[in-house]
Amino acid sequence: METKIVKITEPNSKEAKETLRTAADILSAGGLVVMPTETVYGLGGDATSGDAAMKIYQAKGRPSDNPLIIHIAEPRDAEEYCHTSPLYYKLAKAFMPGPLTVIMSKKETIPPSVTGGRDTVAVRCPAHPVANALIRTFGKPIAAPSANVSGRPSPTCAKYVIEDLCGRVDMIIDGGECEIGLESTIVMIKDDSLILLRPGGITFDALTLVCESVTIDESVTNRMKEGDVVLSPGTMYRHYSPSTPVVLLDGDDESFIDFIHAEQSRTSGKCAVICYDGEEKLIGEKNVITIGAKEDLASHGKHLFTSLRVADTFGCEIIYAHLPQKEGLGLALYNRMIRAAAHTVKKIQKGN
Numbered sequence: 360m361e362t363k364i365v366k367i368t369e370p371n372s373k374e375a376k377e378t379l380r381t382a383a384d385i386l387s388a389g390g391l392v393v394m395p396t397e398t399v400y401g402l403g404g405d406a407t408s409g410d411a412a413m414k415i416y417q418a419k420g421r422p423s424d425n426p427l428i429i430h431i432a433e434p435r436d437a438e439e440y441c442h443t444s445p446l447y448y449k450l451a452k453a454f455m456p457g458p459l460t461v462i463m464s465k466k467e468t469i470p471p472s473v474t475g476g477r478d479t480v481a482v483r484c485p486a487h488p489v490a491n492a493l494i495r496t497f498g499k500p501i502a503a504p505s506a507n508v509s510g511r512p513s514p515t516c517a518k519y520v521i522e523d524l525c526g527r528v529d530m531i532i533d534g535g536e537c538e539i540g541l542e543s544t545i546v547m548i549k550d551d552s553l554i555l556l557r558p559g560g561i562t563f564d565a566l567t568l569v570c571e572s573v574t575i576d577e578s579v580t581n582r583m584k585e586g587d588v589v590l591s592p593g594t595m596y597r598h599y600s601p602s603t604p605v606v607l608l609d610g611d612d613e614s615f616i617d618f619i620h621a622e623q624s625r626t627s628g629k630c631a632v633i634c635y636d637g638e639e640k641l642i643g644e645k646n647v648i649t650i651g652a653k654e655d656l657a658s659h660g661k662h663l664f665t666s667l668r669v670a671d672t673f674g675c676e677i678i679y680a681h682l683p684q685k686e687g688l689g690l691a692l693y694n695r696m697i698r699a700a701a702h703t704v705k706k707i708q709k710g711n
């Protein structure tokens with residue numbers, strides 16, 4: 360398949376409107392369009408078409424029992440596709456449009472293949488002007504998982520979408536770098552409570568300001584075993600992983616530097632390191648990627664997936680990174696990194 364690659368920098372320009380019209384026509388004809396969002400790029404198709412959903416699973420190489428998020432232009436558009444509640448509108452008022460996905464029981468307007476046969480549907484109203492304009496131009500919701508080949512890190516710029524999906528989709532819209540860089544926070548509504556299934560840009564603390572009862576699902580921090588009953592099927596699959604094994608180091612910054620020095624000599628320089636700004640001066644710049652100042656968690660989020668992809672190109676034996684703390688946005692960083700590392704954590708101490 361030939362993939363059209365187009366750039367949109369100013370969604371309100373005449374040229375952009377024409378491009379969005381072409382993209383919407385592709386969606387109407389059952390085709391696939393990759394769109395930028397504020398979290399990560401999404402691999403979009405018509406959310407009301409079972410055939411389009413099957414095409415998405417195929418293009419991504421994803422099992423068809425792992426459901427898709429439907430993207431809407433305005434919070435109230437959810438009415439047509441699922442059973443909303445006052446809690447949904449409280450969440451919408453606080454966080455939409457934005458990086459929050461809400462799971463509710465679905466209506467028949469969404470075909471079963473979109474939701475992997477589940478009786479619930481995940482709904483998100485993206486803030487990105489290009490995503491929002493595309494949904495409006497199309498006039499229907501867009502089903503979109505992250506625009507990576509299943510198992511690879513989510514793409515936060517068009518370059519990595521092209522690497523993964525060129526030849527597998529009809530169009531890729533390049534809207535520049537994604538602002539947040541981590542996928543949306545996912546919550547499931549259960550009566551007046553929320554279950555946090557995937558942490559993201561909207562933190563646990565922010566959710567508790569809107570809803571008194573928020574629980575963190577076990578799968579956010581723990582390894583799930585085959586046979587476990589999971590609320591979100593995506594948590595069962597290998598995720599975010601580069602081909603080079605990733606090991607997270609649990610210890611203070613001084614021990615981190617000592618450990619890396621020792622590993623650099625053991626592997627004759629064939630170890631990649633993802634670290635904080637400034638640490639490259641202590642460990643040398645070869646095979647090293649910085650993701651921002653130690654305290655700047657938003658920067659870590661923005662650069663996390665790209666750092667994993669770049670580290671994978673170094674041809675090293677192993678990739679080392681700090682084990683993130685679980686507070687605030689750190690919980691989302693922890694959740695992604697622990698899975699990229701297949702839960703491999705090494706405790707380090709000075710002198711080790």
Ligand code: TXA
Binds near residue numbers: 426460462506544590
């Ligand atoms: O930021 C995001 O959420 C991006 C952008 C493109 O919007 N999308 C995204 O989609 O990350 P995806 O498919 O890569 O991740 C969605 C996760 C999957 O793990 C899936 O299992 C879960 O949401 N999910 C979707 N619908 C669900 C449902 N009805 N019940 C439980 N889990 C669901």
Ligand code: MG
Binds near residue numbers: 504505513
């Ligand atoms: Mg994904």
